[in-house]
Amino acid sequence: MSTLHLDLATADADRLWDYGPGFVRLAGFAVGDSPVVTTTDITMVVEMIEKADLVVGHNVLGFDLPALELYYGLDLARLVREDRVMDTLLAARQNDPPLSGKVDARRYSLDALAKRLELGGKPAGDCGSALKTLACEFEGYDKIPVDHPDYVRYLVQDVELVRELSKLLVVDDYLRREHQVMWRLGHIAKHGFRVDLDLVQRLIAERAARVETLKKRLYTVHGLPLAGKKPHTTTAGILALEKAFIDLGVTPPRTPTGALATGKEALTQLETQHPENVGLVELCQTLRTFNGERSMAQTLLENSSSDGRVHPGVAAVQATGRISITDPGLSVMGKRDRGNICERAMLLPDVGHVLIGADLSQIDARAMAMHCQDENYIAALAPGKDMHDEMAAAVFGEDGWVRGAGHHPRRGDAKAITHATTYGMGPAALAASAGYSLADAERQLATLELKFPGLAAFKKWIRADASRQVIANAFGRRMRVQPGKEYTQAPAHIGQGTARDLMMEGVLRLPEWLLPGLRAIVHDEIVLSVPEHRADEAEAAVLDALQFAYRIAPDAASVLVLADRSDRGHDWADCYRSEKKGWPEVARDHRELMTCTYVGCTWHTTDNLSQEGRAA
Protein backbone atom coordinates (compact mmCIF):
# COMPACT_ATOMS: atom_id res chain seq x y z
CA MET A 1 0.00 0.00 0.00
CA SER A 2 1.62 3.28 -1.10
CA THR A 3 0.40 6.46 0.54
CA LEU A 4 1.32 9.80 -0.95
CA HIS A 5 1.12 12.87 1.27
CA LEU A 6 0.62 16.01 -0.76
CA ASP A 7 0.62 19.77 -0.54
CA LEU A 8 0.85 22.45 -3.22
CA ALA A 9 2.21 25.96 -3.22
CA THR A 10 0.13 28.05 -5.60
CA ALA A 11 -0.72 31.56 -6.64
CA ASP A 12 -3.47 33.29 -4.61
CA ALA A 13 -5.89 30.53 -3.62
CA ASP A 14 -8.87 32.76 -4.47
CA ARG A 15 -7.86 32.61 -8.10
CA LEU A 16 -7.90 28.84 -8.51
CA TRP A 17 -10.55 28.92 -11.22
CA ASP A 18 -9.33 31.76 -13.38
CA TYR A 19 -5.60 32.19 -12.84
CA GLY A 20 -4.61 30.02 -15.77
CA PRO A 21 -1.48 27.92 -16.29
CA GLY A 22 1.20 28.58 -13.71
CA PHE A 23 -1.30 28.57 -10.84
CA VAL A 24 0.38 25.54 -9.32
CA ARG A 25 3.93 26.64 -8.55
CA LEU A 26 5.52 24.00 -6.42
CA ALA A 27 4.49 20.57 -5.17
CA GLY A 28 5.63 18.82 -2.03
CA PHE A 29 5.03 15.13 -1.49
CA ALA A 30 6.17 12.22 0.58
CA VAL A 31 5.53 8.56 -0.11
CA GLY A 32 4.97 6.64 3.10
CA ASP A 33 7.56 7.59 5.69
CA SER A 34 10.22 8.66 3.23
CA PRO A 35 11.53 12.25 3.22
CA VAL A 36 9.52 15.04 1.64
CA VAL A 37 10.38 15.90 -1.96
CA THR A 38 9.61 19.29 -3.49
CA THR A 39 9.51 19.91 -7.21
CA THR A 40 8.28 22.22 -9.95
CA ASP A 41 7.71 19.19 -12.17
CA ILE A 42 3.99 19.02 -11.50
CA THR A 43 3.31 16.57 -14.32
CA MET A 44 5.57 14.08 -12.58
CA VAL A 45 3.65 14.57 -9.33
CA VAL A 46 0.36 13.94 -11.09
CA GLU A 47 1.78 10.66 -12.39
CA MET A 48 2.83 9.71 -8.86
CA ILE A 49 -0.64 10.52 -7.57
CA GLU A 50 -2.29 8.37 -10.19
CA LYS A 51 -0.06 5.46 -9.19
CA ALA A 52 -0.54 5.84 -5.43
CA ASP A 53 -3.03 3.73 -3.51
CA LEU A 54 -3.96 6.67 -1.32
CA VAL A 55 -3.45 10.44 -1.57
CA VAL A 56 -3.52 12.32 1.72
CA GLY A 57 -3.65 16.09 2.17
CA HIS A 58 -5.34 18.96 3.94
CA ASN A 59 -8.32 20.21 1.90
CA VAL A 60 -7.01 18.22 -1.07
CA LEU A 61 -10.55 17.55 -2.21
CA GLY A 62 -11.47 21.21 -2.12
CA PHE A 63 -8.26 22.66 -3.50
CA ASP A 64 -5.11 20.74 -4.44
CA LEU A 65 -6.64 17.92 -6.45
CA PRO A 66 -9.15 20.16 -8.31
CA ALA A 67 -6.20 22.42 -9.22
CA LEU A 68 -4.28 19.46 -10.60
CA GLU A 69 -7.41 18.30 -12.42
CA LEU A 70 -7.95 21.70 -14.00
CA TYR A 71 -4.38 22.49 -15.00
CA TYR A 72 -2.79 19.04 -15.41
CA GLY A 73 -5.67 16.75 -16.35
CA LEU A 74 -5.57 14.65 -13.18
CA ASP A 75 -8.34 12.02 -13.24
CA LEU A 76 -9.88 13.09 -9.93
CA ALA A 77 -13.19 11.33 -10.57
CA ARG A 78 -11.39 8.01 -10.71
CA LEU A 79 -9.38 8.67 -7.55
CA VAL A 80 -12.53 9.46 -5.62
CA ARG A 81 -14.55 6.63 -7.11
CA GLU A 82 -11.83 4.20 -6.04
CA ASP A 83 -11.72 5.65 -2.51
CA ARG A 84 -8.12 6.72 -2.89
CA VAL A 85 -8.37 10.18 -1.35
CA MET A 86 -8.11 11.09 2.31
CA ASP A 87 -8.74 14.73 3.09
CA THR A 88 -7.47 15.51 6.57
CA LEU A 89 -9.71 18.59 6.74
CA LEU A 90 -12.87 16.53 6.29
CA ALA A 91 -11.49 13.98 8.72
CA ALA A 92 -10.63 16.58 11.36
CA ARG A 93 -14.19 17.94 11.31
CA GLN A 94 -15.69 14.50 11.74
CA ASN A 95 -13.20 13.53 14.44
CA ASP A 96 -13.57 16.74 16.42
CA PRO A 97 -16.72 18.51 15.24
CA PRO A 98 -17.15 22.29 15.46
CA LEU A 99 -19.46 24.26 17.73
CA SER A 100 -22.08 26.41 16.08
CA GLY A 101 -21.28 30.05 15.52
CA LYS A 102 -17.97 31.45 14.52
CA VAL A 103 -15.92 30.31 17.49
CA ASP A 104 -14.51 27.28 15.73
CA ALA A 105 -13.99 28.84 12.30
CA ARG A 106 -10.22 28.78 12.65
CA ARG A 107 -9.78 25.50 14.47
CA TYR A 108 -9.25 23.35 11.40
CA SER A 109 -6.39 24.98 9.56
CA LEU A 110 -3.30 22.84 9.37
CA ASP A 111 -1.59 25.32 11.71
CA ALA A 112 -4.33 25.17 14.32
CA LEU A 113 -4.58 21.39 14.19
CA ALA A 114 -0.83 21.02 14.45
CA LYS A 115 -0.78 23.24 17.50
CA ARG A 116 -3.74 21.52 19.13
CA LEU A 117 -2.36 18.05 18.54
CA GLU A 118 1.14 19.16 19.44
CA LEU A 119 2.63 18.26 16.10
CA GLY A 120 4.86 21.32 16.20
CA GLY A 121 3.51 24.60 14.87
CA LYS A 122 4.89 26.94 12.27
CA PRO A 123 6.95 30.02 13.05
CA ALA A 124 4.80 33.08 12.54
CA GLY A 125 6.09 36.08 10.58
CA ASP A 126 5.06 39.70 10.35
CA CYS A 127 1.98 39.06 8.22
CA GLY A 128 0.87 35.95 10.12
CA SER A 129 2.17 32.69 8.71
CA ALA A 130 5.55 32.23 7.12
CA LEU A 131 3.87 31.95 3.73
CA LYS A 132 2.01 35.20 4.16
CA THR A 133 5.26 36.89 5.14
CA LEU A 134 6.80 35.77 1.86
CA ALA A 135 3.77 36.91 -0.08
CA CYS A 136 4.06 40.31 1.60
CA GLU A 137 7.75 40.54 0.90
CA PHE A 138 7.44 39.67 -2.79
CA GLU A 139 4.05 41.37 -3.29
CA GLY A 140 2.04 38.35 -4.28
CA TYR A 141 1.90 34.60 -3.78
CA ASP A 142 2.78 34.18 -7.43
CA LYS A 143 5.92 36.31 -7.14
CA ILE A 144 7.72 34.27 -4.48
CA PRO A 145 10.81 32.64 -6.04
CA VAL A 146 10.08 28.92 -6.21
CA ASP A 147 13.55 28.16 -4.86
CA HIS A 148 13.30 30.52 -1.91
CA PRO A 149 14.49 28.47 1.09
CA ASP A 150 11.66 29.67 3.36
CA TYR A 151 9.07 28.83 0.70
CA VAL A 152 10.43 25.32 0.24
CA ARG A 153 10.81 24.79 3.97
CA TYR A 154 7.23 25.86 4.53
CA LEU A 155 5.98 23.35 1.98
CA VAL A 156 8.09 20.54 3.41
CA GLN A 157 6.78 21.25 6.87
CA ASP A 158 3.17 21.21 5.69
CA VAL A 159 3.60 17.81 4.09
CA GLU A 160 5.17 16.52 7.29
CA LEU A 161 2.31 17.93 9.35
CA VAL A 162 -0.24 16.30 7.07
CA ARG A 163 1.52 12.98 7.50
CA GLU A 164 1.56 13.24 11.29
CA LEU A 165 -2.01 14.50 11.40
CA SER A 166 -3.31 11.68 9.23
CA LYS A 167 -1.92 9.12 11.68
CA LEU A 168 -4.09 10.56 14.46
CA LEU A 169 -7.38 10.76 12.57
CA VAL A 170 -9.99 8.04 12.67
CA VAL A 171 -11.58 7.08 9.37
CA ASP A 172 -15.14 5.80 9.62
CA ASP A 173 -17.81 4.94 7.04
CA TYR A 174 -19.37 8.37 7.32
CA LEU A 175 -16.05 10.01 6.49
CA ARG A 176 -15.65 7.79 3.44
CA ARG A 177 -19.14 8.75 2.30
CA GLU A 178 -18.34 12.41 2.97
CA HIS A 179 -15.47 12.28 0.49
CA GLN A 180 -17.87 11.13 -2.20
CA VAL A 181 -20.32 13.85 -1.19
CA MET A 182 -17.80 16.68 -1.22
CA TRP A 183 -16.31 15.59 -4.52
CA ARG A 184 -19.78 15.75 -6.05
CA LEU A 185 -20.51 19.14 -4.50
CA GLY A 186 -17.13 20.31 -5.75
CA HIS A 187 -18.70 20.55 -9.19
CA ILE A 188 -20.58 23.62 -7.98
CA ALA A 189 -17.31 25.49 -7.47
CA LYS A 190 -15.61 24.00 -10.49
CA HIS A 191 -18.19 24.86 -13.11
CA GLY A 192 -19.57 27.97 -11.47
CA PHE A 193 -22.88 29.73 -12.11
CA ARG A 194 -23.24 32.00 -15.14
CA VAL A 195 -24.02 35.60 -14.25
CA ASP A 196 -26.11 38.11 -16.20
CA LEU A 197 -23.57 40.90 -15.90
CA ASP A 198 -25.71 43.43 -17.79
CA LEU A 199 -28.53 42.92 -15.35
CA VAL A 200 -26.06 43.07 -12.45
CA GLN A 201 -24.83 46.48 -13.62
CA ARG A 202 -28.36 47.75 -14.03
CA LEU A 203 -29.45 46.61 -10.59
CA ILE A 204 -26.36 48.16 -9.02
CA ALA A 205 -27.15 51.50 -10.65
CA GLU A 206 -30.80 51.38 -9.66
CA ARG A 207 -29.93 50.57 -6.08
CA ALA A 208 -27.46 53.44 -5.92
CA ALA A 209 -30.16 55.83 -7.11
CA ARG A 210 -32.67 54.58 -4.55
CA VAL A 211 -30.13 54.85 -1.72
CA GLU A 212 -29.28 58.42 -2.71
CA THR A 213 -32.95 59.38 -2.55
CA LEU A 214 -33.34 57.82 0.89
CA LYS A 215 -30.21 59.50 2.20
CA LYS A 216 -31.37 62.88 0.96
CA ARG A 217 -34.76 62.46 2.58
CA LEU A 218 -33.20 61.56 5.94
CA TYR A 219 -30.86 64.51 5.60
CA THR A 220 -33.32 67.21 4.62
CA VAL A 221 -36.30 66.13 6.72
CA HIS A 222 -34.67 64.67 9.82
CA GLY A 223 -31.20 66.19 9.95
CA LEU A 224 -29.17 63.01 9.54
CA PRO A 225 -25.69 63.16 8.00
CA LEU A 226 -25.20 62.44 4.32
CA ALA A 227 -21.90 60.58 4.63
CA GLY A 228 -21.48 56.82 4.81
CA LYS A 229 -23.31 53.97 3.22
CA LYS A 230 -25.85 53.78 6.02
CA PRO A 231 -25.90 57.19 7.75
CA HIS A 232 -28.56 56.15 10.23
CA THR A 233 -26.27 53.54 11.78
CA THR A 234 -23.24 55.78 12.27
CA THR A 235 -22.49 57.50 15.56
CA ALA A 236 -23.55 60.91 14.25
CA GLY A 237 -26.55 59.40 12.53
CA ILE A 238 -27.74 57.69 15.69
CA LEU A 239 -27.51 60.96 17.62
CA ALA A 240 -29.51 62.77 14.96
CA LEU A 241 -32.02 59.96 14.82
CA GLU A 242 -32.54 59.97 18.59
CA LYS A 243 -33.22 63.70 18.38
CA ALA A 244 -35.62 63.15 15.48
CA PHE A 245 -37.62 60.60 17.46
CA ILE A 246 -37.81 62.92 20.46
CA ASP A 247 -38.84 65.84 18.23
CA LEU A 248 -41.59 63.64 16.85
CA GLY A 249 -42.80 63.03 20.40
CA VAL A 250 -41.76 59.43 20.97
CA THR A 251 -39.13 57.73 23.12
CA PRO A 252 -36.31 56.38 20.95
CA PRO A 253 -36.66 52.56 20.74
CA ARG A 254 -33.84 50.50 22.28
CA THR A 255 -32.24 47.14 21.61
CA PRO A 256 -31.76 44.81 24.60
CA THR A 257 -28.22 46.18 24.98
CA GLY A 258 -29.48 49.73 25.21
CA ALA A 259 -28.40 50.84 21.74
CA LEU A 260 -30.83 52.68 19.51
CA ALA A 261 -33.02 50.13 17.75
CA THR A 262 -33.24 50.79 14.03
CA GLY A 263 -34.44 47.34 12.96
CA LYS A 264 -37.63 46.18 11.32
CA GLU A 265 -39.32 45.05 14.51
CA ALA A 266 -38.84 48.26 16.47
CA LEU A 267 -39.87 50.46 13.56
CA THR A 268 -43.00 48.48 12.78
CA GLN A 269 -44.00 48.63 16.41
CA LEU A 270 -43.60 52.41 16.48
CA GLU A 271 -45.74 52.74 13.37
CA THR A 272 -48.56 50.66 14.78
CA GLN A 273 -48.44 52.49 18.11
CA HIS A 274 -48.60 55.95 16.52
CA PRO A 275 -50.49 55.63 13.24
CA GLU A 276 -51.66 59.26 13.47
CA ASN A 277 -48.11 60.60 13.76
CA VAL A 278 -47.54 61.24 10.06
CA GLY A 279 -43.95 62.40 10.39
CA LEU A 280 -42.99 59.41 12.51
CA VAL A 281 -44.63 56.92 10.14
CA GLU A 282 -42.77 58.50 7.23
CA LEU A 283 -39.46 58.28 9.10
CA CYS A 284 -40.02 54.65 10.05
CA GLN A 285 -40.95 53.72 6.52
CA THR A 286 -37.88 55.44 5.11
CA LEU A 287 -35.64 53.64 7.59
CA ARG A 288 -37.26 50.31 6.85
CA THR A 289 -36.83 50.80 3.13
CA PHE A 290 -33.19 51.66 3.74
CA ASN A 291 -32.65 48.58 5.89
CA GLY A 292 -34.18 46.45 3.17
CA GLU A 293 -31.67 47.62 0.58
CA ARG A 294 -29.29 44.79 -0.19
CA SER A 295 -26.25 44.67 -2.36
CA MET A 296 -26.50 41.19 -3.82
CA ALA A 297 -25.77 42.52 -7.31
CA GLN A 298 -22.58 44.11 -6.02
CA THR A 299 -21.57 40.87 -4.32
CA LEU A 300 -22.15 38.90 -7.49
CA LEU A 301 -20.07 41.37 -9.47
CA GLU A 302 -17.23 41.25 -6.97
CA ASN A 303 -17.19 37.48 -7.06
CA SER A 304 -17.43 37.10 -10.82
CA SER A 305 -14.44 35.55 -12.56
CA SER A 306 -13.13 36.46 -15.98
CA ASP A 307 -15.31 33.70 -17.45
CA GLY A 308 -18.44 35.65 -16.49
CA ARG A 309 -19.33 33.18 -13.76
CA VAL A 310 -19.21 32.97 -10.00
CA HIS A 311 -17.32 30.01 -8.56
CA PRO A 312 -18.57 29.93 -4.98
CA GLY A 313 -16.92 28.18 -2.10
CA VAL A 314 -18.70 24.99 -1.06
CA ALA A 315 -18.01 23.45 2.32
CA ALA A 316 -19.61 21.62 5.22
CA VAL A 317 -18.34 23.84 8.02
CA GLN A 318 -21.51 24.20 10.06
CA ALA A 319 -22.17 22.48 13.36
CA THR A 320 -24.98 20.47 11.78
CA GLY A 321 -23.04 19.65 8.62
CA ARG A 322 -25.30 21.84 6.52
CA ILE A 323 -23.66 23.01 3.32
CA SER A 324 -22.43 26.58 3.11
CA ILE A 325 -22.15 28.16 -0.30
CA THR A 326 -20.19 31.39 -0.01
CA ASP A 327 -18.55 34.09 -2.09
CA PRO A 328 -21.22 34.67 -3.21
CA GLY A 329 -23.62 33.28 -0.61
CA LEU A 330 -26.13 31.64 -2.92
CA SER A 331 -28.05 30.20 0.02
CA VAL A 332 -29.12 33.65 1.21
CA MET A 333 -30.40 35.07 -2.05
CA GLY A 334 -33.92 36.50 -2.06
CA LYS A 335 -36.82 34.09 -2.16
CA ARG A 336 -39.67 34.90 0.20
CA ASP A 337 -39.99 38.61 -0.39
CA ARG A 338 -41.55 39.93 -3.50
CA GLY A 339 -39.05 42.74 -3.42
CA ASN A 340 -35.97 40.59 -3.71
CA ILE A 341 -36.80 37.21 -5.22
CA CYS A 342 -35.75 38.70 -8.55
CA GLU A 343 -32.16 38.78 -7.24
CA ARG A 344 -32.08 35.26 -8.56
CA ALA A 345 -32.71 36.53 -12.07
CA MET A 346 -29.04 37.49 -12.18
CA LEU A 347 -28.04 33.82 -12.30
CA LEU A 348 -28.40 32.02 -15.60
CA PRO A 349 -28.22 28.54 -17.04
CA ASP A 350 -25.34 27.79 -19.41
CA VAL A 351 -25.93 28.72 -23.06
CA GLY A 352 -28.35 26.21 -24.58
CA HIS A 353 -29.31 25.01 -21.11
CA VAL A 354 -32.23 25.46 -18.74
CA LEU A 355 -32.16 25.56 -14.95
CA ILE A 356 -34.06 22.79 -13.22
CA GLY A 357 -34.57 22.29 -9.53
CA ALA A 358 -36.29 20.31 -6.86
CA ASP A 359 -36.88 20.67 -3.16
CA LEU A 360 -37.41 18.06 -0.48
CA SER A 361 -40.80 18.23 1.26
CA GLN A 362 -40.76 18.88 5.00
CA ILE A 363 -37.36 17.27 5.18
CA ASP A 364 -36.52 18.39 8.73
CA ALA A 365 -39.76 16.86 9.99
CA ARG A 366 -39.01 13.63 8.14
CA ALA A 367 -35.58 13.57 9.69
CA MET A 368 -37.14 13.91 13.14
CA ALA A 369 -39.68 11.21 12.31
CA MET A 370 -36.93 8.76 11.37
CA HIS A 371 -35.11 9.34 14.61
CA CYS A 372 -38.05 9.38 16.98
CA GLN A 373 -39.98 6.56 15.27
CA ASP A 374 -43.23 8.05 16.63
CA GLU A 375 -46.06 6.18 14.88
CA ASN A 376 -48.37 9.16 14.67
CA TYR A 377 -45.63 11.42 13.43
CA ILE A 378 -44.61 8.97 10.73
CA ALA A 379 -48.27 8.51 9.79
CA ALA A 380 -48.68 12.26 9.36
CA LEU A 381 -45.92 12.13 6.77
CA ALA A 382 -47.41 9.26 4.78
CA PRO A 383 -47.79 9.80 1.05
CA GLY A 384 -50.99 11.62 0.14
CA LYS A 385 -51.22 13.30 3.52
CA ASP A 386 -50.46 16.92 4.17
CA MET A 387 -48.30 17.03 7.22
CA HIS A 388 -49.41 20.45 8.39
CA ASP A 389 -53.09 19.50 8.05
CA GLU A 390 -52.40 16.44 10.19
CA MET A 391 -50.55 18.48 12.77
CA ALA A 392 -53.38 21.00 12.84
CA ALA A 393 -55.89 18.22 13.40
CA ALA A 394 -53.74 16.78 16.18
CA VAL A 395 -53.34 20.08 18.03
CA PHE A 396 -56.66 21.84 17.29
CA GLY A 397 -58.96 18.93 16.56
CA GLU A 398 -60.76 18.09 13.34
CA ASP A 399 -63.67 20.48 13.74
CA GLY A 400 -64.17 22.58 10.65
CA TRP A 401 -61.99 20.36 8.49
CA VAL A 402 -63.29 17.96 5.89
CA ARG A 403 -60.54 15.55 4.91
CA GLY A 404 -59.92 15.54 1.19
CA ALA A 405 -61.79 18.80 0.70
CA GLY A 406 -59.17 21.48 1.24
CA HIS A 407 -56.77 22.36 4.01
CA HIS A 408 -57.37 22.47 7.72
CA PRO A 409 -58.41 26.00 8.69
CA ARG A 410 -55.54 26.22 11.16
CA ARG A 411 -52.85 24.69 8.94
CA GLY A 412 -50.76 27.85 9.07
CA ASP A 413 -50.76 27.87 12.87
CA ALA A 414 -49.77 24.23 12.96
CA LYS A 415 -46.83 24.89 10.67
CA ALA A 416 -45.35 27.33 13.16
CA ILE A 417 -45.95 24.97 16.05
CA THR A 418 -44.27 22.02 14.33
CA HIS A 419 -41.27 24.17 13.65
CA ALA A 420 -41.29 25.48 17.19
CA THR A 421 -41.28 22.07 18.76
CA THR A 422 -38.41 20.68 16.71
CA TYR A 423 -36.27 23.61 17.73
CA GLY A 424 -37.32 23.64 21.37
CA MET A 425 -39.24 26.89 21.35
CA GLY A 426 -40.90 27.65 24.65
CA PRO A 427 -44.51 28.72 25.22
CA ALA A 428 -43.57 32.35 25.78
CA ALA A 429 -41.78 32.69 22.46
CA LEU A 430 -44.50 30.78 20.64
CA ALA A 431 -47.16 33.00 22.14
CA ALA A 432 -45.23 36.13 21.16
CA SER A 433 -44.46 35.05 17.60
CA ALA A 434 -47.88 33.60 16.80
CA GLY A 435 -49.97 36.03 18.80
CA TYR A 436 -51.46 33.48 21.21
CA SER A 437 -52.00 33.90 24.90
CA LEU A 438 -49.40 32.20 27.04
CA ALA A 439 -52.00 29.70 28.21
CA ASP A 440 -52.95 28.80 24.64
CA ALA A 441 -49.33 28.33 23.64
CA GLU A 442 -48.73 26.13 26.68
CA ARG A 443 -51.79 24.06 25.85
CA GLN A 444 -50.77 23.61 22.23
CA LEU A 445 -47.25 22.48 23.05
CA ALA A 446 -48.63 20.13 25.70
CA THR A 447 -51.12 18.67 23.23
CA LEU A 448 -48.31 18.03 20.81
CA GLU A 449 -46.40 16.08 23.47
CA LEU A 450 -49.49 13.98 24.16
CA LYS A 451 -50.27 13.22 20.54
CA PHE A 452 -46.68 12.47 19.64
CA PRO A 453 -45.24 10.73 22.70
CA GLY A 454 -42.44 9.14 20.71
CA LEU A 455 -41.26 12.51 19.51
CA ALA A 456 -41.31 13.89 23.05
CA ALA A 457 -39.38 10.88 24.35
CA PHE A 458 -36.77 11.17 21.62
CA LYS A 459 -36.19 14.84 22.30
CA LYS A 460 -35.77 14.08 25.96
CA TRP A 461 -33.30 11.32 25.16
CA ILE A 462 -31.21 13.29 22.71
CA ARG A 463 -30.97 16.19 25.14
CA ALA A 464 -29.59 13.84 27.75
CA ASP A 465 -27.31 12.19 25.21
CA ALA A 466 -25.90 15.61 24.35
CA SER A 467 -24.34 15.85 27.79
CA ARG A 468 -21.46 14.00 26.12
CA GLN A 469 -21.18 17.15 23.93
CA VAL A 470 -21.00 15.26 20.65
CA ILE A 471 -24.08 13.55 19.22
CA ALA A 472 -24.42 11.54 16.01
CA ASN A 473 -27.20 11.47 13.48
CA ALA A 474 -28.56 8.41 11.72
CA PHE A 475 -25.88 8.57 9.05
CA GLY A 476 -23.05 8.81 11.55
CA ARG A 477 -22.27 12.50 11.28
CA ARG A 478 -20.90 13.71 14.58
CA MET A 479 -22.24 17.08 15.76
CA ARG A 480 -21.09 19.14 18.73
CA VAL A 481 -23.64 20.63 21.10
CA GLN A 482 -22.62 23.56 23.25
CA PRO A 483 -22.79 22.67 26.94
CA GLY A 484 -25.84 24.40 28.39
CA LYS A 485 -27.65 24.51 25.07
CA GLU A 486 -28.61 20.83 24.92
CA TYR A 487 -32.31 21.59 25.30
CA THR A 488 -32.61 23.46 22.03
CA GLN A 489 -29.54 22.47 20.05
CA ALA A 490 -29.66 18.70 20.40
CA PRO A 491 -33.03 18.17 18.64
CA ALA A 492 -32.27 20.97 16.17
CA HIS A 493 -28.96 19.42 15.18
CA ILE A 494 -30.66 16.09 14.57
CA GLY A 495 -33.34 17.72 12.43
CA GLN A 496 -30.98 19.85 10.37
CA GLY A 497 -28.06 17.46 10.24
CA THR A 498 -30.13 14.51 9.13
CA ALA A 499 -32.02 16.65 6.63
CA ARG A 500 -28.61 17.54 5.24
CA ASP A 501 -27.58 13.94 4.94
CA LEU A 502 -30.85 12.96 3.31
CA MET A 503 -30.25 15.65 0.69
CA MET A 504 -26.70 14.36 0.25
CA GLU A 505 -28.06 10.86 -0.15
CA GLY A 506 -29.97 12.25 -3.11
CA VAL A 507 -26.81 13.92 -4.41
CA LEU A 508 -24.99 10.58 -4.18
CA ARG A 509 -27.80 8.96 -6.17
CA LEU A 510 -27.59 11.48 -9.01
CA PRO A 511 -26.26 10.00 -12.26
CA GLU A 512 -22.76 11.26 -12.97
CA TRP A 513 -23.71 12.99 -16.21
CA LEU A 514 -25.67 15.55 -14.19
CA LEU A 515 -22.79 16.48 -11.88
CA PRO A 516 -21.21 19.12 -14.15
CA GLY A 517 -24.61 20.79 -14.10
CA LEU A 518 -24.81 21.16 -10.31
CA ARG A 519 -25.22 24.85 -9.55
CA ALA A 520 -26.44 25.20 -5.99
CA ILE A 521 -27.66 23.42 -2.88
CA VAL A 522 -29.86 25.50 -0.61
CA HIS A 523 -30.39 23.06 2.26
CA ASP A 524 -33.56 21.40 0.96
CA GLU A 525 -33.31 22.58 -2.62
CA ILE A 526 -31.06 21.57 -5.49
CA VAL A 527 -30.46 23.51 -8.72
CA LEU A 528 -28.91 22.24 -11.93
CA SER A 529 -28.14 23.59 -15.38
CA VAL A 530 -28.92 20.97 -18.02
CA PRO A 531 -29.03 20.94 -21.82
CA GLU A 532 -32.49 22.01 -22.92
CA HIS A 533 -32.97 18.93 -25.08
CA ARG A 534 -32.26 16.65 -22.14
CA ALA A 535 -34.39 18.51 -19.60
CA ASP A 536 -37.10 15.82 -19.41
CA GLU A 537 -34.54 13.14 -18.76
CA ALA A 538 -32.69 15.29 -16.24
CA GLU A 539 -35.82 16.14 -14.26
CA ALA A 540 -36.82 12.51 -14.06
CA ALA A 541 -33.33 11.54 -12.93
CA VAL A 542 -33.24 14.23 -10.24
CA LEU A 543 -36.63 13.25 -8.82
CA ASP A 544 -35.63 9.61 -8.94
CA ALA A 545 -32.43 10.34 -7.04
CA LEU A 546 -34.04 12.56 -4.40
CA GLN A 547 -36.98 10.30 -3.56
CA PHE A 548 -36.49 7.14 -1.57
CA ALA A 549 -37.52 5.39 1.60
CA TYR A 550 -35.02 5.52 4.41
CA ARG A 551 -34.78 3.56 7.63
CA ILE A 552 -32.23 4.54 10.23
CA ALA A 553 -31.75 0.97 11.49
CA PRO A 554 -32.60 -2.49 10.17
CA ASP A 555 -35.53 -2.82 12.60
CA ALA A 556 -36.77 0.76 12.28
CA ALA A 557 -39.83 1.90 10.37
CA SER A 558 -38.88 3.54 7.10
CA VAL A 559 -39.88 7.08 6.24
CA LEU A 560 -40.34 8.37 2.71
CA VAL A 561 -38.29 11.22 1.36
CA LEU A 562 -40.29 13.14 -1.25
CA ALA A 563 -39.39 15.97 -3.57
CA ASP A 564 -41.21 18.54 -5.68
CA ARG A 565 -39.67 19.89 -8.80
CA SER A 566 -39.67 23.55 -9.71
CA ASP A 567 -40.22 25.10 -13.13
CA ARG A 568 -37.63 24.98 -15.86
CA GLY A 569 -36.11 28.42 -15.83
CA HIS A 570 -34.16 30.63 -18.16
CA ASP A 571 -32.86 32.28 -15.02
CA TRP A 572 -33.00 31.20 -11.39
CA ALA A 573 -35.99 33.38 -10.45
CA ASP A 574 -37.88 31.97 -13.44
CA CYS A 575 -37.80 28.56 -11.71
CA TYR A 576 -40.36 29.79 -9.16
CA ARG A 577 -42.97 31.32 -11.46
CA SER A 578 -45.70 28.78 -10.61
CA GLU A 579 -44.78 28.68 -6.93
CA LYS A 580 -45.14 32.48 -6.84
CA LYS A 581 -48.14 32.86 -9.10
CA GLY A 582 -49.24 36.09 -7.47
CA TRP A 583 -45.96 37.76 -8.44
CA PRO A 584 -45.94 37.93 -12.24
CA GLU A 585 -42.45 39.43 -12.38
CA VAL A 586 -40.94 36.18 -11.13
CA ALA A 587 -41.48 34.83 -14.65
CA ARG A 588 -38.78 35.79 -17.13
CA ASP A 589 -41.39 36.20 -19.89
CA HIS A 590 -43.06 38.88 -17.83
CA ARG A 591 -39.80 40.65 -17.08
CA GLU A 592 -39.05 40.82 -20.78
CA LEU A 593 -42.17 42.89 -21.41
CA MET A 594 -41.50 46.60 -21.97
CA THR A 595 -44.24 47.56 -19.55
CA CYS A 596 -47.01 45.99 -17.53
CA THR A 597 -50.29 46.87 -15.88
CA TYR A 598 -50.03 44.78 -12.71
CA VAL A 599 -50.33 46.87 -9.60
CA GLY A 600 -47.44 46.10 -7.29
CA CYS A 601 -45.11 44.63 -9.88
CA THR A 602 -41.63 45.13 -8.45
CA TRP A 603 -39.98 44.99 -11.87
CA HIS A 604 -41.98 47.44 -13.99
CA THR A 605 -41.98 50.26 -11.47
CA THR A 606 -41.91 53.87 -12.59
CA ASP A 607 -38.52 54.23 -10.94
CA ASN A 608 -37.15 51.35 -12.90
CA LEU A 609 -38.73 52.38 -16.18
CA SER A 610 -37.37 55.88 -15.85
CA GLN A 611 -33.85 54.48 -15.69
CA GLU A 612 -33.78 53.54 -19.36
CA GLY A 613 -36.43 50.90 -19.86
CA ARG A 614 -36.07 47.56 -18.18
CA ALA A 615 -36.70 45.18 -21.04
CA ALA A 616 -33.57 45.68 -23.07
Added chain:
DNA sequence: TCTGGACGCGCC
Protein backbone atom coordinates in the same frame (compact mmCIF):
# COMPACT_ATOMS: atom_id res chain seq x y z
C1' DT B 1 -4.63 49.18 8.53
C1' DC B 2 -6.55 45.10 9.86
C1' DT B 3 -9.78 42.18 12.68
C1' DG B 4 -13.53 40.80 15.52
C1' DG B 5 -17.92 42.00 17.50
C1' DA B 6 -22.47 43.93 17.18
C1' DC B 7 -26.30 44.73 14.56
C1' DG B 8 -29.57 43.91 11.12
C1' DC B 9 -30.88 42.16 6.79
C1' DG B 10 -31.68 37.75 4.26
C1' DC B 11 -32.02 32.27 3.50
C1' DC B 12 -33.51 27.30 5.15
Added chain:
DNA sequence: AAAGGGCGCGTCCAGA
Protein backbone atom coordinates in the same frame (compact mmCIF):
# COMPACT_ATOMS: atom_id res chain seq x y z
C1' DA C 1 -36.75 27.49 35.61
C1' DA C 2 -36.90 28.43 31.00
C1' DA C 3 -35.05 27.64 26.94
C1' DG C 4 -36.41 28.62 18.53
C1' DG C 5 -32.01 26.09 15.46
C1' DG C 6 -28.41 26.67 11.69
C1' DC C 7 -26.17 30.08 8.59
C1' DG C 8 -23.79 34.49 5.04
C1' DC C 9 -23.16 39.19 4.08
C1' DG C 10 -22.83 44.32 4.56
C1' DT C 11 -21.96 47.96 7.50
C1' DC C 12 -20.02 50.36 11.22
C1' DC C 13 -17.09 50.75 15.15
C1' DA C 14 -13.64 49.80 18.70
C1' DG C 15 -9.28 48.10 19.68
C1' DA C 16 -4.92 46.40 18.46
